[in-house]
Amino acid sequence: MTSDDQYQYGKMNRPNNMDKLVFILLFIFPVLYGYPDKEEILREINKETKELLFADNIPRKLIDMVKGIKNIKDKTIRSEMVCRTCEQVIDNVIDLRKSEATKDVMVDYLNKLCRAYTDNSPDACKGYVNIDIDSVLFIIDHKKDFTPARFCAIRLQHYQCVDPDADPWTIPLPPPPSITNPSVHPVNGTKEMQVLHLTDIHYDPLYKPGSNAKCADPLCCDSGTPANPEDAAGFWGDYNVCDTPLHSIDDLFSRIKEKHKNLDLIYFTGDIISHRSWSTSIQENREAIRLVLQYFAKTFPNTTVFPILGNHESHPSDYFSPEVTLTTNVTTEWIFDLVAQEWSKWLPNDTQSTIKHGGFYTALVRPGFRIVALNSNVCFTTNLWLLYQDKDPFDQLLWLVQVLALAEKNGEKVHLLSHVPPGEESCHKQWSNQFKKIILRFAKTITAQFNGHTHIDEFRLFLDNEEPVNVAYNGASFTTFVGYNPNYRIYQVDSSELTVTNYDHYIYNLTKANENSNVPPQWFKLYSFKDAYGLEDLSLKSLKSLFINMNTNNSDNALAEKYYRYRGRESDSYLKEKCDDNCKKTIICCITSVETSTTLNC
Numbered sequence: 239m240t241s242d243d244q245y246q247y248g249k250m251n252r253p254n255n256m257d258k259l260v261f262i263l264l265f266i267f268p269v270l271y272g273y274p275d276k277e278e279i280l281r282e283i284n285k286e287t288k289e290l291l292f293a294d295n296i297p298r299k300l301i302d303m304v305k306g307i308k309n310i311k312d313k314t315i316r317s318e319m320v321c322r323t324c325e326q327v328i329d330n331v332i333d334l335r336k337s338e339a340t341k342d343v344m345v346d347y348l349n350k351l352c353r354a355y356t357d358n359s360p361d362a363c364k365g366y367v368n369i370d371i372d373s374v375l376f377i378i379d380h381k382k383d384f385t386p387a388r389f390c391a392i393r394l395q396h397y398q399c400v401d402p403d404a405d406p407w408t409i410p411l412p413p414p415p416s417i418t419n420p421s422v423h424p425v426n427g428t429k430e431m432q433v434l435h436l437t438d439i440h441y442d443p444l445y446k447p448g449s450n451a452k453c454a455d456p457l458c459c460d461s462g463t464p465a466n467p468e469d470a471a472g473f474w475g476d477y478n479v480c481d482t483p484l485h486s487i488d489d490l491f492s493r494i495k496e497k498h499k500n501l502d503l504i505y506f507t508g509d510i511i512s513h514r515s516w517s518t519s520i521q522e523n524r525e526a527i528r529l530v531l532q533y534f535a536k537t538f539p540n541t542t543v544f545p546i547l548g549n550h551e552s553h554p555s556d557y558f559s560p561e562v563t564l565t566t567n568v569t570t571e572w573i574f575d576l577v578a579q580e581w582s583k584w585l586p587n588d589t590q591s592t593i594k595h596g597g598f599y600t601a602l603v604r605p606g607f608r609i610v611a612l613n614s615n616v617c618f619t620t621n622l623w624l625l626y627q628d629k630d631p632f633d634q635l636l637w638l639v640q641v642l643a644l645a646e647k648n649g650e651k652v653h654l655l656s657h658v659p660p661g662e663e664s665c666h667k668q669w670s671n672q673f674k675k676i677i678l679r680f681a682k683t684i685t686a687q688f689n690g691h692t693h694i695d696e697f698r699l700f701l702d703n704e705e706p707v708n709v710a711y712n713g714a715s716f717t718t719f720v721g722y723n724p725n726y727r728i729y730q731v732d733s734s735e736l737t738v739t740n741y742d743h744y745i746y747n748l749t750k751a752n753e754n755s756n757v758p759p760q761w762f763k764l765y766s767f768k769d770a771y772g773l774e775d776l777s778l779k780s781l782k783s784l785f786i787n788m789n790t791n792n793s794d795n796a797l798a799e800k801y802y803r804y805r806g807r808e809s810d811s812y813l814k815e816k817c818d819d820n821c822k823k824t825i826i827c828c829i830t831s832v833e834t835s836t837t838l839n840c
């Protein structure tokens with residue numbers, strides 16, 4: 239029931255210091271020192287959860303206990319407590335439905351659970367439950383072996399919850415070729431291509447400059463008068479929990495059109511829809527998706543756009559339902575049908591069948607240069623349908639292997655587009671593990687990967703026996719969600735080798751832009767990769783040495799400091815949070831963590 243990005247960005251929780259003190263005194267301290275014991279706290283939570291069904295008010299005590307558990311410092315104890323609490327809660331939900339509870343009773347109970355276990359406002363909880371309820375009930379009613387352990391192991395995989403019945407599925411790989419086919423090089427070596435990378439626009443049709451930017455909902459800046467004038471939503475966007483107004487999108491496209499007349503290709507790696515995921519609808523998502531894609535088409539009539547789906551495009555947000563739901567009202571096939579049609583202006587028509595099947599496709603840019611565009615959102619742990627079936631949804635990874643094997647055979651080079659980056663901690667562990675295996679196997683065919691979703695400017699390096707074999711670039715985000723400066727990026731790509739040789743990252747200072755709403759934001763180049771990090775090129779070898787230099791020079795490490803600053807595009811809001819040595823270690827560790835289970839240990 240929580241909005242997907244809540245865990246990731248952390249900033250959406252608004253901890254109250256007084257509450258924290260109460261938990262520490264009442265719960266954490268006793269938990270760590272053995273009194274009252276863990277079992278007693280779990281029993282208490284279970285009792286309260288059951289009684290919630292009949293409660294008129296949400297007991298504050300329950301919220302406190304759960305938050306207290308999340309604050310436990312000892313990782314093992316915390317994980318055990320979180321997982322067992324989760325299992326108890328879900329057990330109660332399943333039991334209630336199995337005892338013939340009606341949809342109305344379930345809605346009422348889920349609402350109470352949402353209020354008791356999350357920071358969502360009553361309105362947001364109500365919205366989430368109404369949107370989710372039919373899918374939730376479909377899964378409880380139709381999935382025979384649905385267990386609380388399954389729910390918690392998938393949904394709370396970052397707490398290392400375990401499902402003893404989990405199926406460790408694998409995707410078979412063809413053996414490496416005995417002879418490597420020569421690459422197809424139909425283009426003369428010297429020319430470089432310019433590739434625009436845009437990602438995570440998150441258009442908010444309700445954005446209202448001057449409205450309250452500090453509200454109780456998971457997304458603000460749409461209504462209300464701020465108590466404090468400083469909390470009024472900025473004209474061009476806001477560092478608070480807010481998405482993007484239409485006039486900022488308009489400015490983005492006019493700026494790129496004016497300044498970059500030599501674009502060869504455009505990669506758009508998803509997330510058009512705002513984070514107001516408790517009140518989306520198919521109709522409104524459809525309109526927003528059409529509108530934003532129209533901007534691409536109208537601004538760049540002569541440039542091919544390769545778009546992919548973000549997790550937010552669907553309704554309910556993040557859900558991608560399997561074929562078994564096709565004839566029911568919980569199916570999400572509308573989103574595949576919509577983009578099959580909307581993307582067709584850029585794509586060959588033989589992409590239609592895979593897009594309609596699962597939202598992914600492959601297309602040749604020219605002989606020897608292939609795009610593979612994934613719908614990696616299916617691996618997102620908030621995709622409820624993973625609970626129904628987590629084994630390679632839509633057979634996408636199986637398809638990926640076939641496409642890459644054929645590309646390898648034909649001597650083609652591949653650019654891989656995928657919304658969710660490798661190693662993202664909310665990507666299903668098994669999917670992530672198999673994806674990594676596939677990349678390692680076809681590392682010579684894939685010359686670069688392009689991602690979005692985290693809203694962070696970062697890159698990931700695939701190592702095979704310590705040797706760098708592949709790289710994934712994250713285009714960060716145009717949305718400011720949460721606390722970032724908006725950006726776009728332009729890669730220089732070697733026309734012949736199809737490797738990225740450099741990129742330029744463009745931003746504006748949102749604080750400054752908002753000082754004067756009458757003039758357009760002042761875009762500028764924040765950095766060029768090679769210059770910024772003192773590299774001769776962006777070869778895998780150079781990237782590895784950059785990684786090593788960041789790692790070995792710990793304190794006063796200028797490279798790591800730079801990497802940190804650029805992650806949030808040097809926004810005033812982001813720079814306020816200092817990154818100490820531990821924080822730097824974590825972000826550097828993430829560079830070579832290309833699989834969920836490794837990232838969780840960073």
Ligand SMILES: *[C@@H]1O[C@H](CO)[C@@H](O)[C@H](O)[C@H]1NC(C)=O
Nearest residue numbers: 423424425426427428429733
């Ligand atoms: C590549 O260069 C050669 C010799 O300069 C020229 O004959 C050929 O047409 C060029 N090919 C392309 C695809 O530009």
Ligand SMILES: *[C@@H]1O[C@H](CO)[C@@H](O)[C@H](O)[C@H]1NC(C)=O
Nearest residue numbers: 495499536537538539540541
């Ligand atoms: C696109 O191409 C057409 C035909 O070559 C040309 O008339 C038009 O000016 C181009 N538009 C842009 C925006 O470059």
Ligand SMILES: *[C@@H]1O[C@H](CO)[C@@H](O)[C@H](O)[C@H]1NC(C)=O
Nearest residue numbers: 341372373375376566567568
């Ligand atoms: C969807 O179908 C289910 C089962 O047939 C039904 O109970 C539910 O009310 C329907 N929901 C809507 C919004 O029509």
Ligand SMILES: *[C@@H]1O[C@H](CO)[C@@H](O)[C@H](O)[C@H]1NC(C)=O
Nearest residue numbers: 582585586587588589590591
């Ligand atoms: C794709 O295009 C070809 C040629 O224009 C046409 O014959 C074929 O029917 C099209 N297929 C689909 C699925 O639209």
Ligand SMILES: *[C@@H]1O[C@H](CO)[C@@H](O)[C@H](O)[C@H]1NC(C)=O
Nearest residue numbers: 747748749750808809810813
């Ligand atoms: C952004 O602009 C504001 C207002 O002009 C300024 O105070 C601030 O220092 C700038 N931030 C950065 C990181 O340059």
Ligand SMILES: *[C@@H]1O[C@H](CO)[C@@H](O)[C@H](O)[C@H]1NC(C)=O
Nearest residue numbers: 786787788790791795796797
């Ligand atoms: C650490 O940084 C310094 C200065 O930036 C550089 O000269 C040195 O080679 C780096 N050390 C390692 C082990 O890379």
Ligand SMILES: [Zn+2]
Nearest residue numbers: 438509691692
């Ligand atoms: Zn996003």
Ligand SMILES: [Zn+2]
Nearest residue numbers: 509548549691
């Ligand atoms: Zn996303």
